[in-house]
Amino acid sequence: MTVSVDGLVKSYGRKRALDGMTFHAGPGVTGLLGPNGAGKTTLLRILATVLAPDAGRVSLLGGDPAVAADRLEIRRRLGYLPQEPGFHQGFTAFEFVDYVAILKQFGDRRARHDEVRRVLDLVGLRDVSGTKVRRLSGGMRRRVGVAQALLGDPDLVILDEPTAGLDPEQRLRFRELLSSIGERHTVLLSTHQTEDVAALCTNVVVVDAGRARWSGVPRELTELARGRVWVAAERDPRAQLAYRTGDGTFRHLGDAPAGATLLDPTIEDGYLSLLSASVAEVAA
């Protein structure tokens, strides 16, 4: 396993961001799916060696990030897109990625610049490499962030909300890119959208309240809701979750309401049935 996390705890003051997080990930694209505030960003910052946990064990690429020598080796083989990768104002896209490449200690200028061009090409930003970052659209900035995470073809790629701000066409290209990287390396990404998981991921870990609630392949997540998704003409108050759909019928999650028809579940149904407890809280 490239990534192994066991009993991770991290608190900020009295708030527990991580509360005994345990999961494993190997080659392929693993998605951390969970609502905002579930602890995904804290977890990814720890896995990117930026943050030290309060308790628990982490193993990355066979090393222990708490050990200085291991940490350096991990950092050499790691690509990381933070949730908010700050950009120095006034840098061009090329300058920004080049800046990170300097931090990553690529050899001479020529080789470094060639590598910067390669990753900008990968995310389809060759034409705007000389444009100032602050003049790029949100989706383009996100891709600049992804580009720097791919410098040096890292063995472990950690992406915090990589699809935020991408339009449908960009998502499609991003999916191709990720799947080709996932064939050889371990990619770990966070998202709060089930569509991302269905489209991008080979594995999924559902994160809630600082813990891993469930892990498996996306299809299994869908199957969790099999036999529990119904359509009926009226809202059933006993349902775990019920909402009006586009055609005026009511989609239910839970036990069969009177006169209802069973439906094939979607991945969102699976996710919602897992998180039903917290969803019920929100609905109340």
Added chain:
Amino acid sequence: MTTWHVAAADLRDYAAGTAGVAVAASVESHVPRCRDCAAALSPAVDAGRLDAVWAEIGDRIDLPRRSLLERALAAVGVRDTDARLLAATPNLRSGWFGSLTLVAAFAFLATVLGAGRGDITLLLLLAPVLPVIGVAAAFGPHADPTYDLTVAAPYSVLRLLLLRAATVLGTCVTVTAAIAFAMPDAAATTAWLLPALALTLATLALATWLDIAVAATAVAVGWAVVVGELARRDEMTDLNGGAARLGCVLLAVLAAAVLVQRRRHFDQEGSR
């Protein structure tokens, strides 16, 4: 597109540099307009040479002119990669330098206009604190938008912090020295220099325990108390005395030792 083309033999002569002026003129008037003939000339130029020129063109388009600071750093022998990292120091890019000059100029004015013995108090109060504030504004999760990326990279975080601190200190010292030398009081020209170094190092040392902004505030307040007390007792000139210098050197050495001992605390947030 034209149907007439330069004869292959003429193109060969031209590429070899042996064509006569009439052939050359004919080739030169035709080739810029003709894709086929231009393509036929291409093999005469080494592909590696053209690729190298293209890469340079890419660099010149992608990398705007280096800033004054970056060129100055390169001129004094700083490696170009280090110069780049330094030039990206957040506060140096965001007009912080301008504010610093303003504050220093204000201090100068106040001192010149202020009468009598209180002369250098303001300068001695501000000059050593400016680099402390500057260092705090140059590093850390609040100041550096790329902080997470910086920490996750294999580049030594402490090295980057020290490089930036040195740049900030150097900038402050240059500006303050220029102002101090114009001061009427000879003591003012040097008295602030050692405290500036000692306080900056003390800030870095404290930052291994505290957030760097908190550390800088603590150091600045401490210094204000010392200067205030000396001014109250009318003993400002003591700052230029042997005891004060020894004190500053001791503080600097102690802080440096703490910094070296606890350097790994910069390497990861929340490490204990």
Added chain:
Amino acid sequence: MTTDVELLDAVAAGSRTALEELYRRHSAWLVLRLSRRCSDGGLVDETVQDTFVAVWRSAGKYAGQGDVGAWVWGIAIRRLVDALRRSPRATAVPLAEPRETERSAEERVLEGVQYGALGGALNRLSPELRAVVEATVLDGLSTKEAATLLGIPAGTVKTRMMRARAALREELA
């Protein structure tokens, strides 16, 4: 196939891919043509760089006058003159002597320009005079620019040009 003008429009809109395609089309002949005027390969490369950086920055200023290749050359030859001005030690090359006499220059019909007898006459000029004619007439440089390119005083350019004219007049009479 995309035309040069379309590529230049794309460059003006910020397309690096289009700039690269323009470079692939025009860099080789540019190197050869500049090399005939400057023996310093490094300076030639630098001039090609300058030229395409200028194309990138000023693609929007191309207003469809003449064809793109000629426009690029107009930038390049002036950049070369500028570069020579900065480093006066690099000298321009006198034209190489043709190894054999022109085989069929008289019969060659060029697009729009019939060199014919003029071609032969040019070939029989001395190398110094020929270089001056080439710089001023063919490259369209001013006396001052030609002087820098050839590394000789402007006055000499003028006197050589007069001698060249006289010689050509005599030849073609």
